[in-house]
Amino acid sequence: MAEPIIKMTGVSKWYGTFQALTDINFSVNQGDKIVVCGPSGSGKSTMIRTLNWLEAHQVGKIEVNGVELHAKMKNIDQVRMDVGMVFQHFNLFPHMTVLENLMAAPMWVRKVNRSDAEKTARTFLERVRIPEQADKYPGQLSGGQQQRVAIARSLCMNPKVMLFDEPTSALDPEMVSEVLETMIHLAREGMTMVCVTHEMGFAKAVADRVVFMDAGQIVEENDPHSFFDNPQHMRTQEFLSQILQH
Amino acid sequence: MLYADTVESETLVHKPSFVVGMLLIFTALFTLFDLTESLFGHLMRPVIGEPSEAGFLGSLSVGFLVGLLLTINVVAIGFVRFRIQVLIVWAELFILFMAFFYGFDLNFEFIRSKIWFMVSQGLVTTLYVSALSITLAAMVAIVGAVAKLSSNGFAYAIASFYTSFFRGLPLLMQVYLIYLGLPQLGYVIDAIPAGILALTLCYGAYMTEIFRAGIQSIPKGQWEASRSLGFGFGLTMKRIILPQAFPLIIPPTGNQFIAMLKDSSLVSIIGVWELMFLARTLGSKDYRHLEMLVTAALIYWAMSICLELIQSKIERHFRTKSH
Ligand SMILES: Nc1ncnc2c1ncn2[C@@H]1O[C@H](COP(=O)(O)OP(=O)(O)OP(=O)(O)O)[C@@H](O)[C@H]1O
Ligand SMILES: [Mg+2]
Numbered sequence: 001m002a003e004p005i006i007k008m009t010g011v012s013k014w015y016g017t018f019q020a021l022t023d024i025n026f027s028v029n030q031g032d033k034i035v036v037c038g039p040s041g042s043g044k045s046t047m048i049r050t051l052n053w054l055e056a057h058q059v060g061k062i063e064v065n066g067v068e069l070h071a072k073m074k075n076i077d078q079v080r081m082d083v084g085m086v087f088q089h090f091n092l093f094p095h096m097t098v099l100e101n102l103m104a105a106p107m108w109v110r111k112v113n114r115s116d117a118e119k120t121a122r123t124f125l126e127r128v129r130i131p132e133q134a135d136k137y138p139g140q141l142s143g144g145q146q147q148r149v150a151i152a153r154s155l156c157m158n159p160k161v162m163l164f165d166e167p168t169s170a171l172d173p174e175m176v177s178e179v180l181e182t183m184i185h186l187a188r189e190g191m192t193m194v195c196v197t198h199e200m201g202f203a204k205a206v207a208d209r210v211v212f213m214d215a216g217q218i219v220e221e222n223d224p225h226s227f228f229d230n231p232q233h234m235r236t237q238e239f240l241s242q243i244l245q246h
Numbered sequence: 247m248l249y250a251d252t253v254e255s256e257t258l259v260h261k262p263s264f265v266v267g268m269l270l271i272f273t274a275l276f277t278l279f280d281l282t283e284s285l286f287g288h289l290m291r292p293v294i295g296e297p298s299e300a301g302f303l304g305s306l307s308v309g310f311l312v313g314l315l316l317t318i319n320v321v322a323i324g325f326v327r328f329r330i331q332v333l334i335v336w337a338e339l340f341i342l343f344m345a346f347f348y349g350f351d352l353n354f355e356f357i358r359s360k361i362w363f364m365v366s367q368g369l370v371t372t373l374y375v376s377a378l379s380i381t382l383a384a385m386v387a388i389v390g391a392v393a394k395l396s397s398n399g400f401a402y403a404i405a406s407f408y409t410s411f412f413r414g415l416p417l418l419m420q421v422y423l424i425y426l427g428l429p430q431l432g433y434v435i436d437a438i439p440a441g442i443l444a445l446t447l448c449y450g451a452y453m454t455e456i457f458r459a460g461i462q463s464i465p466k467g468q469w470e471a472s473r474s475l476g477f478g479f480g481l482t483m484k485r486i487i488l489p490q491a492f493p494l495i496i497p498p499t500g501n502q503f504i505a506m507l508k509d510s511s512l513v514s515i516i517g518v519w520e521l522m523f524l525a526r527t528l529g530s531k532d533y534r535h536l537e538m539l540v541t542a543a544l545i546y547w548a549m550s551i552c553l554e555l556i557q558s559k560i561e562r563h564f565r566t567k568s569h
Contacts, residue, residue: 052474054470054473054474077473077476077477077478078476080473080474080475080476081475081476083474084474085470085471085474087467087470087471089467091467091468091470091471092471093468093471093472093486093490094490095489095490104475104485105475105476105477108477108481108485109475109476109477109481110476150471153475154475157475157476
């Protein structure tokens with residue numbers, strides 16, 4: 001069996017004296033689609049952000065693409081190139097057009113020449129179905145369009161795995177579906193994905209596994225069918241009954 | 247512009263109460279100044295008789311005439327478009343200002359004989375000393391700002407010591423320290439390099455703070471997005487953070503440049519032949535101080551106006567780019 005793309009072993013993390021992650025064991029194989037959910041403040045963002053080391057962990061081991069992440073490493077940028085990340089608030093570069101946003105990292109990080117970068121960028125804009133917005137600035141787009149640009153921006157780097165941290169929770173309801181559609185499409189194409197989201201429809205449609213976190217720990221991890229129909233833990237049941245009410 | 251209201255309010259200067267109030271205040275003011283001896287007094291001769299013997303009624307009627315003219319002027323300006331208003335008010339204030347200088351009874355022949363030298367020598371020196379200093383100061387400021395924001399204790403300590411020292415001492419003292427102090431250490435330094443060095447270090451310290459604030463105001467999400475795409479620290483700074491910080495940095499930097507233009511007059515004390523130096527030396531030889539000072543003042547002002555225009559052009563460029 002091939003090595004997992006992401007492997008966390010016994011990972012703990014503290015913010016000062018507050019322990020945000022406790023003994024996390026978790027791995028992601030090539031092609032896996034994993035949904036992470038849990039109540040607010042349970043450490044979902046913290047966990048997903050340690051995977052490309054936007055947050056540092058203190059105890060345990062995190063390996064991404066076979067490279068261990070730690071404070072003394074020299075090639076963190078090399079690791080991050082292959083790990084796409086999509087944020088709740090898009091974080092597009094407001095001083096660049098949509099096309100420039102997509103071309104920036106391939107050109108300056110991967111050193112792809114301009115015309116190839118532009119070709120790739122236009123292909124991915126086509127894929128997220130907003131080719132006509134190429135020359136606009138992010139501030140001129142709707143939230144849903146901005147998030148699709150953000151997804152395309154990550155895809156332009158041809159990542160091995162994509163991380164999503166609540167990509168739809170800053171969006172108006174009518175824009176959620178257009179972003180989810182893009183993500184489902186991406187999943188069907190075989191992209192390896194880790195998604196923090198409360199969109200249970202998405203989880204049922206594409207997830208191989210659902211991870212439930214509470215108070216910095218992974219409480220339950222299961223395939224979506226068992227997870228939704230037959231949750232094992234009290235806290236999972238409570239959480240599910242809460243979010244499924246709406 | 248501030249947030250523009252969609253509903254038009256009544257023009258203030260057309261409100262009857264405001265117009266009457268204005269007329270009363272102007273009349274009172276000019277009556278108090280007693281303009282009977284002025285040009286207006288002489289024009290009013292048919293009404294008030296011999297100006298010098300006109301008494302209170304005379305000065306009241308001249309005051310009323312001048313007040314009325316001014317009020318009509320203000321009301322009339324209220325009718326035209328914004329741009330024209332700005333132009334007219336600027337022109338009128340400028341004429342008043344020139345009339346004030348004219349009242350000094352200056353010798354224009356003398357000014358004409360010296361002005362070319364002042365421009366070709368003084369203005370050029372002032373401009374190039376300032377331009378070079380502000381460019382170097384901007385480079386110092388970028389390094390200083392990054393150092394002040396870094397978690398490296400050495401970098402932070404050196405940068406904060408630097409900004410503290412050079413913001414804490416009067417510029418004049420820094421000029422002396424560099425020009426007279428360095429030779430003590432065995433480095434003889436010419437007046438112009440000494441001046442440029444002093445201005446660079448002093449303004450670099452102020453601009454370090456401007457740049458630091460500009461860099462800090464860029465949201466953390468921009469760093470995270472950039473770093474997560476594989477941009478290193480330097481690349482993020484150069485491509486993502488600084489380009490966004492620039493529009494915020496430009497207004498206060500323009501301000502600093504204008505201030506420097508005039509602070510560069512301080513280097514005249516070590517004998518740099520810039521505007522202020524020439525204004526003093528050329529004037530004192532022929533006991534024509536005021537002529538040279540007024541000329542230099544107007545040249546400084548003209549330069550500042552040019553800079554203001556350039557600055558607003560750059561600001562507009564950035565504004566149209568991101569909206
Ligand atoms: N920079 C920080 N400094 C200190 N504490 C933090 C920091 N970031 C997060 N925390 C704490 O860590 C805990 C986990 O935060 P995290 O953002 O991972 O939660 P989350 O599961 O993503 O919640 P949400 O669903 O609201 O996004 C929270 O209790 C939070 O207060
Ligand atoms: Mg979160």
